[in-house]
Amino acid sequence: MNAPAHIKKSAHTANPAEHLALLATDDMKDVNAIILERMQSPVGMIPDLAQHLVEAGGKRLRPLLTIACAHLCGGVETAHQKLAAAVEFIHSATLLHDDVIDESDLRRGQKVANRIWGNSASILVGDFLFARAFNLMVETGSLTALDILSTASSIIAEGEVHQLAALRKVDMPEETYMHVIGAKTAALFAAACEVSPVISDRPDSEKEALRRYGQNLGIAFQLVDDALDYGGFESALGKSVGDDFREGKLTLPVIRAIAKADEDELAFWTKVIADHKQDETDLEKAVSILRRTGSLDATIELARHYSSQARQTLEIFAPSEWRSTLEELSDYVVDRVS
Amino acid sequence: MNAPAHIKKSAHTANPAEHLALLATDDMKDVNAIILERMQSPVGMIPDLAQHLVEAGGKRLRPLLTIACAHLCGGVETAHQKLAAAVEFIHSATLLHDDVIDESDLRRGQKVANRIWGNSASILVGDFLFARAFNLMVETGSLTALDILSTASSIIAEGEVHQLAALRKVDMPEETYMHVIGAKTAALFAAACEVSPVISDRPDSEKEALRRYGQNLGIAFQLVDDALDYGGFESALGKSVGDDFREGKLTLPVIRAIAKADEDELAFWTKVIADHKQDETDLEKAVSILRRTGSLDATIELARHYSSQARQTLEIFAPSEWRSTLEELSDYVVDRVS
Numbered sequence: 001m002n003a004p005a006h007i008k009k010s011a012h013t014a015n016p017a018e019h020l021a022l023l024a025t026d027d028m029k030d031v032n033a034i035i036l037e038r039m040q041s042p043v044g045m046i047p048d049l050a051q052h053l054v055e056a057g058g059k060r061l062r063p064l065l066t067i068a069c070a071h072l073c074g075g076v077e078t079a080h081q082k083l084a085a086a087v088e089f090i091h092s093a094t095l096l097h098d099d100v101i102d103e104s105d106l107r108r109g110q111k112v113a114n115r116i117w118g119n120s121a122s123i124l125v126g127d128f129l130f131a132r133a134f135n136l137m138v139e140t141g142s143l144t145a146l147d148i149l150s151t152a153s154s155i156i157a158e159g160e161v162h163q164l165a166a167l168r169k170v171d172m173p174e175e176t177y178m179h180v181i182g183a184k185t186a187a188l189f190a191a192a193c194e195v196s197p198v199i200s201d202r203p204d205s206e207k208e209a210l211r212r213y214g215q216n217l218g219i220a221f222q223l224v225d226d227a228l229d230y231g232g233f234e235s236a237l238g239k240s241v242g243d244d245f246r247e248g249k250l251t252l253p254v255i256r257a258i259a260k261a262d263e264d265e266l267a268f269w270t271k272v273i274a275d276h277k278q279d280e281t282d283l284e285k286a287v288s289i290l291r292r293t294g295s296l297d298a299t300i301e302l303a304r305h306y307s308s309q310a311r312q313t314l315e316i317f318a319p320s321e322w323r324s325t326l327e328e329l330s331d332y333v334v335d336r337v338s
Numbered sequence: 339m340n341a342p343a344h345i346k347k348s349a350h351t352a353n354p355a356e357h358l359a360l361l362a363t364d365d366m367k368d369v370n371a372i373i374l375e376r377m378q379s380p381v382g383m384i385p386d387l388a389q390h391l392v393e394a395g396g397k398r399l400r401p402l403l404t405i406a407c408a409h410l411c412g413g414v415e416t417a418h419q420k421l422a423a424a425v426e427f428i429h430s431a432t433l434l435h436d437d438v439i440d441e442s443d444l445r446r447g448q449k450v451a452n453r454i455w456g457n458s459a460s461i462l463v464g465d466f467l468f469a470r471a472f473n474l475m476v477e478t479g480s481l482t483a484l485d486i487l488s489t490a491s492s493i494i495a496e497g498e499v500h501q502l503a504a505l506r507k508v509d510m511p512e513e514t515y516m517h518v519i520g521a522k523t524a525a526l527f528a529a530a531c532e533v534s535p536v537i538s539d540r541p542d543s544e545k546e547a548l549r550r551y552g553q554n555l556g557i558a559f560q561l562v563d564d565a566l567d568y569g570g571f572e573s574a575l576g577k578s579v580g581d582d583f584r585e586g587k588l589t590l591p592v593i594r595a596i597a598k599a600d601e602d603e604l605a606f607w608t609k610v611i612a613d614h615k616q617d618e619t620d621l622e623k624a625v626s627i628l629r630r631t632g633s634l635d636a637t638i639e640l641a642r643h644y645s646s647q648a649r650q651t652l653e654i655f656a657p658s659e660w661r662s663t664l665e666e667l668s669d670y671v672v673d674r675v676s
Binding site: 043120 | 379381382383384431432435438439457458459461462463465466468469470472473475476479481484485488489491492494495496498499500502503
């Protein structure tokens with residue numbers, strides 16, 4: 001399956017996420033039309049708020065995965081496009097609720113919706129988008145796709161509650177952290193990929209391979225995000241640096257640093273995370289400990305392991321530009337750090 | 339279809355809601371077992387919080403409707419019980435989110451969950467229960483039931499946003515109010531009833547009749563709730579009196595009073611609702627205006643109209659104890675005022 005000529009020209013200059021978006025231009029036009037249509041409501045606050053979220057845009061990575069996996073499995077049907085839109089709605093609903101919970105100010109460099117319309121509107125429009133996602137899934141007529149995405153949705157919420165319950169605890173085991181990011185982030189990546197072979201009625205081996213591609217990619221993605229929170233540039237990442245630190249959210253870089261901490265450092269982490277007492281210079285101090293102990297590098301290294309797992313799962317598919325771009329994407333989610 | 343002998347004895351002493359619960363004792367045991375099983379999670383905060391909500395209990399009116407309608411349609415299957423549990427989960431998720439939005443202190447006479455576990459936990463556990471509701475629906479294998487309940491869910495959220503957008507507006511038309519309560523409350527009553535004939539594969543006339551029964555019952559129920567907020571006793575209602583007033587939520591009693599207001603009264607309503615400036619004696623003054631202008635009576639009268647509409651829809655069903663109890667229930671949602 002080859003890309004149209006007009007795309008090939010520019011494709012080699014783009015990063016793999018952009019390349020994927022270019023390859024999927026026509027499908028994503030349809031997906032975006034579905035998104036725009038289904039967020040309409042006579043209650044003006046709903047499209048206003050949804051529009052704000054949609055325009056902030058982001059990479060639309062999850063629906064892109066659904067479309068790319070559909071191409072790997074023989075081609076895109078309307079049902080794939082509807083599920084891609086449903087996946088983006090579930091993601092958007094999660095973002096709206098997360099922003100209320102995290103009390104963030106920025107998302108992708110834009111003011112978050114709840115700072116403009118208030119927390120109540122964000123909670124309710126999140127619920128609306130979530131319900132609309134299920135409307136879209138029902139229209140595909142696939143109970144299996146509904147099962148995969150509703151199960152992913154409860155796993156996501158469970159992961160978020162788990163993270164909340166672990167907030168400000170310095171003794172969170174690495175295993176718990178991996179479980180949390182597997183749930184809150186990777187479950188939707190996995191579901192976004194798996195529904196495509198399901199709709200295309202492909203063999204179980206392909207469903208399993210693409211589910212695992214999404215799961216591993218999602219874990220790599222979140223690990224890198226958590227490292228970037230202590231090291232990226234605000235403008236590049238589009239969110240504030242140090243968010244996790246300020247919220248007292250324990251992520252892998254800190255878990256690894258705590259494992260190596262001497263008495264003084266343990267006292268420091270206890271003060272800033274468990275007691276949640278942070279001075280102005282504490283973020284800087286945290287970053288310096290994370291760098292010195294190699295905890296950021298170790299996090300990126302682990303991300304590279306998952307990214308390589310993701311790449312391997314694609315080996316059962318015939319070579320194509322879609323496959324190679326998905327392979328490159330798995331490297332890119334880690335390489336975007338540099 | 340007659341009730342078991344041990345129930346008949348006590349049935350005539352109970353009010354219709356309790357009578358319905360007695361008739362449905364065995365089915366509701368199964369429904370409750372499903373509810374308990376599906377709110378489990380290794381993340382302890384989820385069952386803790388869900389348990390609190392479930393123990394606060396309430397009348398389980400919505401799942402009872404699903405079960406009662408199943409009996410009207412020939413009997414209860416496992417799918418009906420799962421849908422009844424799903425309906426209760428959707429309702430519980432809505433309550434959890436509502437309590438965050440309304441900043442209430444009490445729900446059914448109990449401290450609301452967000453005052454114990456915090457707003458974040460209530461938002462996320464609400465999301466979890468909502469996702470689990472869809473898991474249950476998927477298990478029934480009925481795409482039509484999924485369609486009905488996912489559509490109801492988006493209508494509920496839309497109604498809640500509509501209500502939020504209309505907060506503190508004294509010029510809300512009665513039509514808008516009726517639209518809001520039709521969405522935020524009656525849509526789930528309607529769906530809870532309609533899914534039963536759908537699962538039992540009954541003719542469209544019965545689906546339509548039971549959908550309309552639920553819709554009219556739900557509207558009557560909300561009208562009475564809105565009147566009780568200005569007149570019931572705190573202990574009887576199980577929630578604080580004057581909640582709507584304090585939030586600046588315009589409901590029918592006030593809409594009717596504003597329609598009849600002289601200049602002084604209009605200034606009063608504008609001050610307490612639009613400007614949201616309330617003194618200690620203002621609730622008392624509001625109640626006295628509502629009584630003098632007959633606005634509470636007019637609200638109850640309208641509720642009686644919808645309750646009688648609900649009763650009429652049941653005429654197409656053969657006489658049975660289930661039908662007569664549902665008929666009595668439609669009167670009772672209004673009569674509980676006195």
